[in-house]
Amino acid sequence: MIGRLVIFGVGLIGGSLALALREANYVREVIGCSRNTVHLQKAVDLGVIDAYVTDPQEAVKDADVVLLAVPMGAMKPLLEQIRPALPTQAILTDAGSTKGSVVAEVNEVFGHDFTRFVPGHPIAGREKSGVEAAVADLYHKRRVILTPQTYTDRKALTQIAQMWQVTGALVEEMPVKLHDEVLAATSHLPHVLAFSLVDTLLNSPQREDILRYAAGGFRDFTRIASSDPIMWRDICLHNGAAILPMIEALKQNLTEFADFIHRQDGEALRQRMEKAKTARDNYIARFESGANS
Amino acid sequence: MIGRLVIFGVGLIGGSLALALREANYVREVIGCSRNTVHLQKAVDLGVIDAYVTDPQEAVKDADVVLLAVPMGAMKPLLEQIRPALPTQAILTDAGSTKGSVVAEVNEVFGHDFTRFVPGHPIAGREKSGVEAAVADLYHKRRVILTPQTYTDRKALTQIAQMWQVTGALVEEMPVKLHDEVLAATSHLPHVLAFSLVDTLLNSPQREDILRYAAGGFRDFTRIASSDPIMWRDICLHNGAAILPMIEALKQNLTEFADFIHRQDGEALRQRMEKAKTARDNYIARFESGANS
Numbered sequence: 001m002i003g004r005l006v007i008f009g010v011g012l013i014g015g016s017l018a019l020a021l022r023e024a025n026y027v028r029e030v031i032g033c034s035r036n037t038v039h040l041q042k043a044v045d046l047g048v049i050d051a052y053v054t055d056p057q058e059a060v061k062d063a064d065v066v067l068l069a070v071p072m073g074a075m076k077p078l079l080e081q082i083r084p085a086l087p088t089q090a091i092l093t094d095a096g097s098t099k100g101s102v103v104a105e106v107n108e109v110f111g112h113d114f115t116r117f118v119p120g121h122p123i124a125g126r127e128k129s130g131v132e133a134a135v136a137d138l139y140h141k142r143r144v145i146l147t148p149q150t151y152t153d154r155k156a157l158t159q160i161a162q163m164w165q166v167t168g169a170l171v172e173e174m175p176v177k178l179h180d181e182v183l184a185a186t187s188h189l190p191h192v193l194a195f196s197l198v199d200t201l202l203n204s205p206q207r208e209d210i211l212r213y214a215a216g217g218f219r220d221f222t223r224i225a226s227s228d229p230i231m232w233r234d235i236c237l238h239n240g241a242a243i244l245p246m247i248e249a250l251k252q253n254l255t256e257f258a259d260f261i262h263r264q265d266g267e268a269l270r271q272r273m274e275k276a277k278t279a280r281d282n283y284i285a286r287f288e289s290g291a292n293s
Numbered sequence: 294m295i296g297r298l299v300i301f302g303v304g305l306i307g308g309s310l311a312l313a314l315r316e317a318n319y320v321r322e323v324i325g326c327s328r329n330t331v332h333l334q335k336a337v338d339l340g341v342i343d344a345y346v347t348d349p350q351e352a353v354k355d356a357d358v359v360l361l362a363v364p365m366g367a368m369k370p371l372l373e374q375i376r377p378a379l380p381t382q383a384i385l386t387d388a389g390s391t392k393g394s395v396v397a398e399v400n401e402v403f404g405h406d407f408t409r410f411v412p413g414h415p416i417a418g419r420e421k422s423g424v425e426a427a428v429a430d431l432y433h434k435r436r437v438i439l440t441p442q443t444y445t446d447r448k449a450l451t452q453i454a455q456m457w458q459v460t461g462a463l464v465e466e467m468p469v470k471l472h473d474e475v476l477a478a479t480s481h482l483p484h485v486l487a488f489s490l491v492d493t494l495l496n497s498p499q500r501e502d503i504l505r506y507a508a509g510g511f512r513d514f515t516r517i518a519s520s521d522p523i524m525w526r527d528i529c530l531h532n533g534a535a536i537l538p539m540i541e542a543l544k545q546n547l548t549e550f551a552d553f554i555h556r557q558d559g560e561a562l563r564q565r566m567e568k569a570k571t572a573r574d575n576y577i578a579r580f581e582s583g584a585n586s
Contacts (some may be wrong), residue, residue, distance in 0.1 A: 023521050073559070075502070106514055117574040119355040123506065145507065148426035178502060185494050190514045197486065198569035200539070200546040201478050209471060211576050213416065213436065220513050221483045225573045229566035233559050240554045246493070247551045252494040257485055257541045261533045273522035280518045283504050289567050 002027045002062040002163060003190035008056070008078060009034055009041045012126060013095050015134030016068035018048050020167035034070075043131045044203045057085035065163065068094040068102075072234035075102050079109040084124045090169045091156045093118045097183060097231075099147045101238035115153040119154040121179065122169065129228060141166035147176045184242035185250065191232050194225035294454060295320045296357040301349070301371060302327055303336045303420060305361035306388050308427025311341050313460035314435040326352035327363075336424045350378035353546045356391045358456065361387040361395075365527035368395050372402040384449045389477060390524075392440045392469045394531035408446040414438045414472065415462065422521060433461035440469045477535035484525050485540065487518035 005021065007014040010032040021027040026131075032040050034051040040052035053059040060066055060082045068075060075096065087093065099119045106117045114132045124142040126133050144164040148157050161171045171270055201210050236243060260268045297510050298314065300307040314320040325333050325342040326349055333345035346352040352361055353375045361368060379385065389395050392412045399410045417435040419426050437457040454464045467475075494503050529536060538572040553561045585586065 002426050089537040129426050145506075178499065181497075181499050182502045182506050185497060185499065185503045186511045190490065190511055192547070193486065193490065194514065195566045195569040196546045196550050197483065198544060198573050199542045199565055202568065202572055203542065204474075204478060204539075206471065206474050206477075206478065209475045210478045211299070212573070213438075213475050213581075214576060218479045218514055219577065220485055221487065222573050223513055225566075225569045226577070227566075227570070229563050229570055233563040236550075236554045236562055237557055237559050240557070244554060246549055247547055247554075248499075249496065250490060250493045251547055253489045253496070254485070254540055254544055257529075258344055258537055260536060261529045261540075263532070264530055266530055269529055270522050270526040271490055273488045273525055275495065276518045277520070277522055279504070280491050280515050283507060284512065284519070285503075 002159075004029045004031060004062055006031045006033060006059050006063040006066045008047065008059070008066070008068050009070035009074075010040060010049055010052075010131050011069065012121060012129045012133045013124075014067060014132070014140070015043060015046075015048045015131040016136065016138035017067065017095075017123075017163075017167060018043075019123075019134055019136040021163065022047075024036065024166045026163070026166045031059060031063075034138065046131060048131055048134055054220060056081040058219060060087070060090065062086050063087060063090045065159070066090055066092050068092070068096070071231050072096050072098055072101060072238040073230075074234075076105045076109065079105055083109055083264075089116075090182070091116050091118060091153075091159060093120050093160045095120060095122055097121060097187070097235050099145075099179045100241070103147070103149065103176055113151070115151055116156045118157050119147045119149075119176070120160060121147070121183070123163065124169075137168065139164065140273060142169055144169040144171045145174050145179055146171060147174055147179050149176075180242045181237050184239055184246050188235055188239055188243050189246045191224050193244065193250070194222050194227075194230070198222050198225045200264070228292060231255035258286075295452075296325060297322045297355055297565040299324045299326060299352050299356040299359045300342065301361050302363035302367075302426050303333060303342055303345075303353070303358070303432070304362065304431055305422045305424070305426045306415060306417075307360060308336060308339075308341045308424040308552045309417075309429065309431035310360065310362075310388075310415075310456075310460060310532055312429040313428055313432060314456065314459075315340075319456070319459045324352060324356075328585060332424060339424060339427070343422055349374040353378050353380070353383065356380060356383045358386065358452070359385050361385070361389070364524050365389050365391055365394060365443060365531040366523075367527075369398045369402065372398055376402055382409075384409050384411060384446075384452060385452050386413050388415055389531075390412060390439075390480070390528050391532035393534070396440070396442065406444070408444055409449045411438045411445060411450050412442075412469070413453060413457070414440070414476070415457065417462075420516075430461065432457065438467050438472055439464060440472050442469075448460045457522045473535040473538055475534050477532055477539050481528055481532055481536050482543065483540045484517050485529065485536065486543070487515050487520075488525070490517045492513050527586055 005027045013266045030049045032043050032052040043049045094102050099238045123136050124143045298320045311323045323342045323347040325336050336342045415437045417431050457464045
C-alpha cells in the first residue's frame with residue numbers, strides 16, 4: 001500500500017498507473033505535477049489523480065513514492081528541482097525508456113550514495129497518448145523491467161516491484177546495460193528506421209507517386225513513424241551508446257543484401273529471408289501462445 | 294466477357310481474380326495450370342476454377358486470356374513453354390510485382406513485335422497465401438496498375454482493363470520504369486528492410502533477450518519479414534535496378550540519423566522525425582478518407 005504517490009507527467013504511462021492503483025485501492029492519494037494545468041485538470045476530471053500541484057518542490061513534500069514519467073530530456077532538470085525537497089523516506093522511481101542515462105543523472109544530482117532510486121521501464125503503450133488514453137489495464141500481462149544498482153535499497157525495490165505487480169504487470173530485473181541494448185534493438189532501432197525510411201522516400205523525385213501508391217505493407221511498416229518526435233529525439237540522445245552500433249550493424253546487413261541482389265545470388269537471398277521469416281514466425285507463435293506477452 | 298481464362302499459378306492472386314470474374318459471370322470457363330495437382334484439385338473443390346491441366350502447352354490451347362500469376366523467377370521458363378502453343382488471338386497478361394523484367398522476358402521469348410501482352414500488377418494481398426485464402430472481393434477498391442508499351446494492342450489493353458474493373462479494382466496505367474521505382478520504394482525496400490532488421494537482431498549476442506522482450510512495435514514492424522522468401526527473392530532479383538539505389542539512399546539517410554545522434558544534435562533529430570511523422574500522418578489521413586484506398 002502506498003500513501004501519497006506523486007506523478008510527474010500525467011500522460012498515458014503515469015495516468016494508467018494511477019488508474020490501476022486506485023482501482024486496486026493500493027494508493028491513498030495521487031498527486032499530479034506538470035506545467036500544463038489544462039492537462040492536469042483533465043486528469044482530475046477523469047478521476048486519474050486526486051489533485052495537482054504545479055511547483056515540483058511543493059509536489060514532492062510528503063510524498064511516499066515519486067514517479068518520473070516525463071520525456072528523457074526533462075529528467076535531469078526535474079531531478080535538480082526536486083532534490084532539496086524530497087523527503088528522506090520517499091522512494092524515487094521512473095518510467096523512462098532508457099535506463100543508463102537516468103541512473104547517471106540521478107547519480108549526478110543526488111550523489112552516488114542515493115539508495116532510494118529504483119529505475120524502471122514499463123514496456124507498454126497504445127497508439128494514442130495523453131491522459132485521455134490512460135486505462136487501468138494498460139499494464140496487464142505486460143513486462144515492467146526494473147534495473148536496480150547493487151546499492152539500491154532492497155525495501156524500496158520491493159515496494160516498486162509490488163506497485164507494478166498490482167497493475168497486473170510481469171515485473172523483472174535486468175542489468176542497465178542489457179536493458180538499454182535490448183530496447184535499442186527491439187524498439188529504438190525500429191523507430192529510427194521507420195522515421196528514416198519515410199524521410200528517404202520523401203527525398204525521392206517520385207515522392208508524390210510513392211505516397212499515392214503506398215500499399216498496406218508500407219502503412220504497417222511505418223506506423224511507428226507517427227510516434228512523438230520529442231519523445232524519440234530524447235530516447236535517441238539518451239541511448240546513443242546502444243543505438244549507434246545497431247544502426248551500424250543494420251547498415252552492414254543491408255550492404256550484404258544489396259551485394260546479393262547486385263551479384264544476383266538468389267540462393268543467398270533466399271537463405272537470409274528464410275532465416276528471418278522462421279525466427280519471426282517462431283517469435284510470433286511464442287507471443288501468441290502468451291509466453292511472450 | 295471472357296470465354297476461356299487460363300491461370301498459371303492458382304494461389305491468392307490468380308484464385309481471387311477467378312472468383313471475382315465467376316461471381317460477375319464475366320468468364321465462361323476458368324482453367325488452372327501448375328505442377329501441383331493437389332493445389333489444383335483444391336482449387337476445383339473450392340469452386341475457384343472449372344478444371345485443371347498440368348501441361349502448359351495443352352493449357353493455353355483455345356485460351357482467350359492467359360494470366361501468369363507465378364513468382365517472377367518462374368515467368369521466363371513458362372513463357373518459353375507456352376510460346377509455340379499460344380493461339381494467335383489470345384491475350385497474355387501477368388500479375389507480377391515487377392514489370393521491367395517481365396516486359397524484357399516477353400520481348401526475348403516472343404520477339405519485340407508481340408503486341409498482345411498486357412503487363413499488369415494488382416496491388417493487393419492478405420496475410421495468408423494460397424488458393425484457400427482467395428476471396429472474390431480481394432481487389433475491391435484496390436489499385437491495379439497496367440504498364441502497356443507503345444506497341445501494345447489497344448483492344449487487348451482495354452479487355453484486360455475491363456477484366457480488372459469487373460473485380461471492383463481501380464485500374465491505372467503507368468510507365469514500366471515509374472511502376473518499378475514506386476514499388477521498389479513502397480513495397481520492395483520495406484520488405485528487404487524487414488528481413489534485414491530481423492537478420493541483424495539474430496546476429497546480436499543478445500538475440501535471446503531481444504526476441505524475449507520484443508514489444509508490439511517490433512511485431513508490427515517486422516510483420517512483412519514473415520512473407521514468402523521465394524517470392525521476395527525473385528522480386529529482389531528482378532527489380533534490383535530500382536531497389537539498389539533505394540537501399541543506398543536509405544543507408545545514407547541512416548548515416549545522417551547516426552551523425553545527429555553522435556553529435557547529440559537534438560534539433561536536427563526532432564526536425565527529421567517531425568517531417569516524417571507529418572508526411573506519414575497526412576498519408577494515413579488520405580488513405581482513411583478513401584482517396585488512396
